[in-house]
Amino acid sequence: MRHCLVNKLVIGSEAPISLMGVINCSPESFYSDSYVPTDAVYAKAVEMTEQGADLVDIGARSTAPHAQAISGAEEASRMEAALTQMDGSGIPVSVDTLHPGVLEVCLRHDIHAINDISGLLSPVYARLVADSGLPAFLMASQHQPGDAVGVGQTIAALQAVVGRCESFGIREYVLDPGIGLWTPLRSPENDWELCQNFDRFSVFDRPLLAAVSRKSFIGNLINREPVDRLAGSLAVTLMLLQKGARVVRAHDVPQTSDVIRVYQRMAGLQ
Secondary structure, three states: OOEEEEOOEEEEOOOOOEEEEEEEOOOOOOOHHHEOOHHHHHHHHHHHHHHOOOEEEEEOOOOOOOOOOOOHHHHHHHHHHHHHHHOOOOOOEEEEOOOHHHHHHHOOOOOOEEEEOOOOOOHHHHHHHHHHOOOEEEEOEOOOEOOOOHHHHHHHHHHHHHHHHHHHOOOOEEEEOOOOOOOOOOOHHHHHHHHHOHHHHHHHOOOEEEOOOOOHHHHHHHOOOHHHOHHHHHHHHHHHHHOOEEEEEEOOHHHHHHHHHHHHHHOOOO
C-alpha cells in the first residue's frame, strides 16, 4: 500500500492507524452535540490531540441530507475564524469543504490537508488542490458527492477519483468509499454493503478512510438518535479496521482511540 504524508504524519503503508478528530463549526450539523463555536476551535483541537487524535478535520457546513443550507460566504467566514485560531499551533489540520471559493480562503492559513467529499468533481477545485501541493482525502463521487450506489458503482467512482488525481498531478491522497446517505438513491442497506465489502476498496493500493461516526445507517439499525450511536459507531469502526481502514474520522476521539489501540494490539501491530 502506498502511503500519504500529512505534515509529518504517515498514513498507510506500515504506519500505525491514524485518527482524525472532527471539529464541526456548523450548528446545522445532524449531531448537534458535536458543534464547536469558532472561538473554541483551538481549545478543542488541543483536547483532541491530547486524547489521541493525530490530526483534526475542520468543517463549517453540514453535508448531511436535508441539512439547512448556508451561503458560501457564511461558510468561508466560519472557516476564516476557525483557522485563524489554528495558525501556528503545530497541530495537523485538514479542511472539510467542497467549494473552491472556501478552499481559497482556507489556503491562506496554516493547513496540512484537504478533505473533499466531491472527489475533485470541480476542475477549479482540483487545480487548487494540485497547486497547493497538499494531500487530500477524496470521497467516491461520479457526478455528485456520494452518488455511487453499491460496491460496483463505488469502485467505479473511486476509479474516477484516481483518474482525476492523475489528470491534475495529485499524488498524495487517501480514498474514502463514501459510506452515508448522501443522496435519495442511497439506503441504509447500501451502507452496510459498503462496510461488509470495505476490503475490496484496497484494490487501488491507497490508504482508506473510515468515516462512519454516528451516521444514519447505524441509527436505522439500532433505532437510536445520533447522541446515542457511539457504541454502534465503535463496533462498525472495529470491523472496518479489520477490513483495511488506515485512518478513522470520528467525533468521539478518546473512545475511538481506545478501539484503535486495542485493535492494533490484537492484530500484533504494536
